Amino acid sequence: xxxIAAKARKSIGARRNPExxxxxxxxxxxxxxxxxxxxxxxxxVARRARAGKPTIYRWWPSKAALLIEVYQRQKRVxxxxxxxxxxxxxxxxxxxxxxxxxxxxxxxxxxxxxEAQSDAAAAxxxxxxxxxxxxxxxRMVERAKARGEVAADVxxxxxxxxxxxxxWTHLLTNRLDGEEATIRAAIRYLTCGILKPTERKGxxxxxxxx
Amino acid sequence: xxxIAAKARKSIGARRNPExxxxxxxxxxxxxxxxxxxxxxxxxVARRARAGKPTIYRWWPSKAALLIEVYQRQKRVxxxxxxxxxxxxxxxxxxxxxxxxxxxxxxxxxxxxxEAQSDAAAAxxxxxxxxxxxxxxxRMVERAKARGEVAADVxxxxxxxxxxxxxWTHLLTNRLDGEEATIRAAIRYLTCGILKPTERKGxxxxxxxx
Amino acid sequence: xxxIAAKARKSIGARRNPExxxxxxxxxxxxxxxxxxxxxxxxxVARRARAGKPTIYRWWPSKAALLIEVYQRQKRVxxxxxxxxxxxxxxxxxxxxxxxxxxxxxxxxxxxxxEAQSDAAAAxxxxxxxxxxxxxxxRMVERAKARGEVAADVxxxxxxxxxxxxxWTHLLTNRLDGEEATIRAAIRYLTCGILKPTERKGxxxxxxxx
Amino acid sequence: xxxIAAKARKSIGARRNPExxxxxxxxxxxxxxxxxxxxxxxxxVARRARAGKPTIYRWWPSKAALLIEVYQRQKRVxxxxxxxxxxxxxxxxxxxxxxxxxxxxxxxxxxxxxEAQSDAAAAxxxxxxxxxxxxxxxRMVERAKARGEVAADVxxxxxxxxxxxxxWTHLLTNRLDGEEATIRAAIRYLTCGILKPTERKGxxxxxxxx
DNA sequence: TGCTAATCGAGACGGTACGTCTAGTCTTTTT
DNA sequence: AAAAAGACTAGACGTACCGTCTCGATTAGCA
Numbered sequence: 001x002x003x004i005a006a007k008a009r010k011s012i013g014a015r016r017n018p019e020x021x022x023x024x025x026x027x028x029x030x031x032x033x034x035x036x037x038x039x040x041x042x043x044x045v046a047r048r049a050r051a052g053k054p055t056i057y058r059w060w061p062s063k064a065a066l067l068i069e070v071y072q073r074q075k076r077v078x079x080x081x082x083x084x085x086x087x088x089x090x091x092x093x094x095x096x097x098x099x100x101x102x103x104x105x106x107x108x109x110x111x112x113x114x115e116a117q118s119d120a121a122a123a124x125x126x127x128x129x130x131x132x133x134x135x136x137x138x139r140m141v142e143r144a145k146a147r148g149e150v151a152a153d154v155x156x157x158x159x160x161x162x163x164x165x166x167x168w169t170h171l172l173t174n175r176l177d178g179e180e181a182t183i184r185a186a187i188r189y190l191t192c193g194i195l196k197p198t199e200r201k202g203x204x205x206x207x208x209x210x
Numbered sequence: 211x212x213x214i215a216a217k218a219r220k221s222i223g224a225r226r227n228p229e230x231x232x233x234x235x236x237x238x239x240x241x242x243x244x245x246x247x248x249x250x251x252x253x254x255v256a257r258r259a260r261a262g263k264p265t266i267y268r269w270w271p272s273k274a275a276l277l278i279e280v281y282q283r284q285k286r287v288x289x290x291x292x293x294x295x296x297x298x299x300x301x302x303x304x305x306x307x308x309x310x311x312x313x314x315x316x317x318x319x320x321x322x323x324x325e326a327q328s329d330a331a332a333a334x335x336x337x338x339x340x341x342x343x344x345x346x347x348x349r350m351v352e353r354a355k356a357r358g359e360v361a362a363d364v365x366x367x368x369x370x371x372x373x374x375x376x377x378w379t380h381l382l383t384n385r386l387d388g389e390e391a392t393i394r395a396a397i398r399y400l401t402c403g404i405l406k407p408t409e410r411k412g413x414x415x416x417x418x419x420x
Numbered sequence: 421x422x423x424i425a426a427k428a429r430k431s432i433g434a435r436r437n438p439e440x441x442x443x444x445x446x447x448x449x450x451x452x453x454x455x456x457x458x459x460x461x462x463x464x465v466a467r468r469a470r471a472g473k474p475t476i477y478r479w480w481p482s483k484a485a486l487l488i489e490v491y492q493r494q495k496r497v498x499x500x501x502x503x504x505x506x507x508x509x510x511x512x513x514x515x516x517x518x519x520x521x522x523x524x525x526x527x528x529x530x531x532x533x534x535e536a537q538s539d540a541a542a543a544x545x546x547x548x549x550x551x552x553x554x555x556x557x558x559r560m561v562e563r564a565k566a567r568g569e570v571a572a573d574v575x576x577x578x579x580x581x582x583x584x585x586x587x588w589t590h591l592l593t594n595r596l597d598g599e600e601a602t603i604r605a606a607i608r609y610l611t612c613g614i615l616k617p618t619e620r621k622g623x624x625x626x627x628x629x630x
Numbered sequence: 631x632x633x634i635a636a637k638a639r640k641s642i643g644a645r646r647n648p649e650x651x652x653x654x655x656x657x658x659x660x661x662x663x664x665x666x667x668x669x670x671x672x673x674x675v676a677r678r679a680r681a682g683k684p685t686i687y688r689w690w691p692s693k694a695a696l697l698i699e700v701y702q703r704q705k706r707v708x709x710x711x712x713x714x715x716x717x718x719x720x721x722x723x724x725x726x727x728x729x730x731x732x733x734x735x736x737x738x739x740x741x742x743x744x745e746a747q748s749d750a751a752a753a754x755x756x757x758x759x760x761x762x763x764x765x766x767x768x769r770m771v772e773r774a775k776a777r778g779e780v781a782a783d784v785x786x787x788x789x790x791x792x793x794x795x796x797x798w799t800h801l802l803t804n805r806l807d808g809e810e811a812t813i814r815a816a817i818r819y820l821t822c823g824i825l826k827p828t829e830r831k832g833x834x835x836x837x838x839x840x
Numbered sequence: 841t842g843c844t845a846a847t848c849g850a851g852a853c854g855g856t857a858c859g860t861c862t863a864g865t866c867t868t869t870t871t
Numbered sequence: 872a873a874a875a876a877g878a879c880t881a882g883a884c885g886t887a888c889c890g891t892c893t894c895g896a897t898t899a900g901c902a
Contacts, residue, residue: 013898014846038328043888052849057890085405113382114327117320118248127383141404154404158396162376169375172323172382173337186368192410193403194351194364195295200402221879223867230879253857262880267859437874458748463862472875477864505825533802534747537740538668547803561824574824578816585799586792592743592802593757606788612830613823614771614784615715641853643893650853673883682854687885843902853892859884866879871872 009050016059023049024056028070033104037111042066064122067112068129074105079137085144089163090187092137094180096167101176110171134160162190219260226269233259234266238280243314247321252276274332277322278339284315289347295354299373300397302347304390306377311386320381344370372400443469444476448490453524457531462486484542487532488549494525499557505564509583510607512557514600516587521596530591554580582610638680646689653679654686658700663734667741672696694745694752698759701738709767715774719793720817722767724810726797731806740801764790780821792820 009019027049032040042063046053060066077099080091100106116122138156145152166186170176193200219229237259242250252273256263270276287309290301310316326332348366355362376396380386403410447469452460462483466473480486497519500511520526536543558576565572586606590596639649657679662670672693676683690696707729710721730736746752768786775782796816800806823830 009848011846011848011897013848013900014844015899016846017848020848036328041888042890046849050849052851053890054850054892055848058847110327114324117324117382118246123384127385130383148406149409150404151406154399155392155395158392159399159404161379162372162396162399165375165379166372168382169371169378172327172378173340174333175337182365182368185365186372189364189369189372189400189403191403191405193399193401194360194369195401196358196361199359219879221866221877223869223879224875224877225868227878251857252859256880260880262882263859264861264881265879268878440874456748461862462864470875472877473864474866474876475874478873483863530747534744537744537802538666543804547805550803568826569829570824571826574819575812575815578812579819579824581799582792582796582816582819585795588799588802589791589795592747592798593760594753595757602785602788605785606792609784609789609792609823610819611823611825613819613821614780614789615821616778616781619779638854641851641892641894643853643895644849644851645894647852671883672885676854680854682856683884684855684886684888685853688852841902844900846897846899848895848897850894851892852894853890855889856887857889858887861882861884863881863883864879866877868876868878870875 020049020051020055021059024051024059024066025070025073027051028066029073029104029108032067032070032107032111036107037114040111062119062121064112064115064119064125067108067115067122068125071105071108071112072129074103074108076136079140081140081143083147085140085149086184086187086191088140088144089159089190090180090184092140093163093167093183093187097170097176097178097183100167100171106171106176113168113172130164134164136160137163159190163187230259230261230265231269234261234269234276235280235283237261238276239283239314239318242277242280242317242321246317247324250277250321272329272331274322274325274329274335277318277325277332278335281315281318281322282339284313284318286346289350291350291353293357295350295359296394296397296401298350298354299400300390300394302350303373303377303393303397307380307386307388307393310377310381316381316386323378323382340374344374346370347374369400373397440469440471440475441479444471444479444486445490445493447471448486449493449524449528452487452490452527452531456527457534460487460531482539482541484532484535484539484545487528487535487542488545491525491528491532492549494523494528496556499560501560501563503567505560505569506604506607506611508560508564509610510600510604512560513583513587513603513607517590517596517598517603520587520591526591526596533588533592550584554584556580557584579610583607650679650681650685651689654681654689654696655700655703657681658696659703659734659738662697662700662737662741666737667744670697670741692749692751694742694749694755697738697742697745697752698755701735701742702759704733704735704738706766709770711770711773713777715770715779716814716817716821718770718774719820720810720814722770723793723797723813723817727800727806727808727813730797730801736801736806743798743802760794764794766790767794789820793817 009017009023011017012019024045028040028045031044031048035044040063042053042056045051045066046056049056056066060069077092077096080088080095082088082091100109112122112126116126134157137160141150141154141156141159144150145154145156170178219227219233221227222229234255238250238255241254241258245254250273252263252266255261255276256266266276270279287302287306290298290305292298292301310319322332322336326336344367347370351360351364351366351369354360355364355366380388444465448460448465451464451468455464460483462473462476465471465486466476469476476486480489497512497516500508500515502508502511520529532542532546536546554577557580561570561574561576561579564570565574565576590598639647639653641647642649654675658670658675661674661678665674670693672683672686675681675696676686679686686696690699707722707726710718710725712718712721730739742752742756746756764787767790771780771784771786771789774780775784775786800808
């Protein structure tokens with residue numbers, strides 16, 4: 001695990017040493033969760049992992065690449081399947097908030113978003129990752145459509161986008177400690193809308209303006 | 211304006227020289243829009259503005275403070291008032307996307323969010339700013355509530371939060387070029403919900419789950 | 421006096437304020453004796469004296485000028501007159517060593533010499549001062565010549581130069597704590613020479629080599 | 631030699647690159663002789679040597695250390711051995727004056743003395759160096775004692791101290807252009823004394839006062 | 841079995857930027 | 872008219888990282 005510094009490792013020959021790779025990823029995670037994004041430097045990771053800087057650069061061409069792999073090593077938040085779209089989406093958000101709050105994942109992801117603002121590679125990787133997650137999250141909506149709970153012409157990924165955006169923004173502005181009621185209300189707006197029932201003329205006609 | 215470097219300025223006595231302050235803010239904006247967040251350094255701003263670094267540090271204790279003031283110098287995106295909440299919110303989002311896309315504001319704000327991930331002062335300033343903007347955006351919802359368009363128990367700021375989150379996330383992942391239809395659909399989900407009308411049992415009862 | 425900082429003074433109108441001049445000189449001396457030459461800056465003096473930098477620059481165009489005036493405010497080491505040149509010179513040296521050792525004069529003079537290595541004005545002032553002091557010290561030799569103790573063709577200023585050089589060098593290399601015997605021996609060499617009496621062929625013929 | 635800037639150099643692995651060290655020392659010497667002590671900064675040396683500042687700080691913790699090594703790279707002035715102490719000492723002084731005058735050594739040594747007034751490390755190094763040189767110069771006197779030219783109880787190092795002090799002081803006050811006759815006279819005083827022969831009672835009894 | 845090639849930790853390299861300090865100049869306000 | 876105050880440009884200070892490079896050692900796989 002390497003609390004302060006990993007043990008010294010030697011080369012295991014003309015191939016990648018998985019011990020080193022692990023030590024580096026673990027060190028990266030540790031540095032990030034202890035010193036935050038501002039203290040996250042390749043030097044610091046190398047020191048912590050007892051690795052040479054070139055070893056890091058050999059396998060991860062940039063800070064972004066390292067961040068991405070660290071983030072992807074961590075387990076994903078699963079999407080619930082309760083048979084009710086509102087409960088599913090709210091449960092997903094609450095799981096996600098808790099995951100970010102209680103593990104180093106939140107820090108890692110924040111850092112990745114920050115890095116993406118100055119590093120094109122990180123931006124591309126983040127876009128890719130986000131797209132995949134939207135698809136994954138969207139499946140909750142697809143399931144609801146399949147069982148007739150959600151209107152057929154709803155864009156599942158767009159819904160996932162709205163849900164994820166809410167989570168991202170709360171992460172990036174240190175508002176992960178929101179109450180459950182707030183999350184439930186936000187999801188309720190998304191599922192049921194905010195219009196007064198009497199005002200509801202035509203539902204889900206994205207072209208019209210009513 | 212100072213395309214590459216401002217003219218040399220002298221002190222105007224024992225008080226802040228507004229010419230220098232202007233030159234610095236303009237230089238900061240220029241550096242940000244030309245070199246992006248990764249090229250944005252106090253040194254670069256000082257060079258561009260023909261200012262001494264201590265002059266910058268005297269008035270802006272950190273990169274974050276400078277970013278904040280640059281952002282706040284730029285004009286705000288106004289909230290439309292068409293008498294229809296859906297048109298209002300969609301119009302607001304489209305204005306915001308266009309503003310971020312077509313001016314340097316987008317770059318400035320991205321940088322500010324990134325900086326907030328490593329600088330507590332920036333985080334606090336950003337939180338403050340975002341809160342104010344949510345209140346501002348929320349007024350569109352309040353107006354709709356007043357005219358009976360939106361249900362009375364809707365949390366206007368939470369709606370604004372959802373709308374702004376969508377915008378932020380698209381900015382941070384370089385998706386400002388979305389089609390108008392996407393924005394309209396997202397807003398439509400928020401106003402009318404995504405549930406099938408036949409499935410809609412009780413609307414806007416944040417406690418119940420139907 | 422101003423132990424840490426002098427009291428605030430106001431302008432006394434369109435003429436030099438002697439209180440300020442005094443406060444500045446005293447502050448300069450204090451800074452020099454407390455922080456040494458390395459801590460001696462115009463800024464530090466201005467802070468200590470509660471004076472503006474321009475006030476200092478108006479009256480003392482450079483650090484050197486300030487150093488010179490500080491040094492000249494301090495009392496001179498007097499030349500003894502015992503009727504014996506050896507006792508006079510040795511006494512003078514011991515007085516000088518003690519003066520430098522026990523007051524801040526040593527620090528001031530060291531600083532002045534150091535400053536003269538990078539500032540032409542200081543160099544000129546130091547040259548001037550040193551010339552004057554050589555003449556002054558040389559008077560001991562002149563008196564000895566007058567009373568027939570020292571050979572008539574001896575260059576009094578050159579003797580003073582040798583004596584002063586010994587003192588300067590000891591000051592500059594932190595060797596002011598030399599024993600009295602060492603000083604006496606050095607002076608004895610100068611007065612009586614180091615040659616064995618039997619080897620002494622012609623005395624004081626600067627052209628010959630014997 | 632590198633007149634304006636050395637060529638770019640790369641690392642030669644995890645050990646000191648002597649090319650860089652040389653380039654830095656040469657640049658330091660060049661800066662010193664061209665811009666003098668006041669223009670001698672680590673930045674200027676780094677620029678001139680095409681070296682990074684950290685490379686300089688890695689090997690020379692202070693300006694003083696760099697000055698010392700620059701000075702010690704230069705060749706020493708040798709002590710003549712003519713069989714006559716007066717000629718030896720005068721010759722040594724004239725060589726030293728010429729060396730300081732005609733090479734950059736004078737500037738380097740002046741700077742070192744100046745630096746020693748504000749930097750303890752430089753002071754220690756200078757003290758050490760001076761002690762060694764006094765021993766070296768003193769050997770001329772020891773030889774003269776051995777051949778019976780100089781009295782046996784003369785302190786050779788003290789004589790060397792007097793001679794060196796004269797040289798140092800002339801260097802530090804820009805008086806290296808003194809005439810040969812002055813140097814010869816000064817040495818003559820030291821060897822033969824300045825007393826009138828008739829006044830010379832007891833020679834070389836450092837305890838008595840005559 | 842001995843050679844080649846890739847990997848490892850290590851750390852120096854030329855650089856850029858950091859945030860602080862001082863230099864010396866300038867201007868307004870106060871006396 | 873000069874003092875006081877403090878802002879101004881300019882640039883050096885010493886440190887932290889950047890990403891690259893070379894080293895010497897270690898070891899797997901090929902010859």
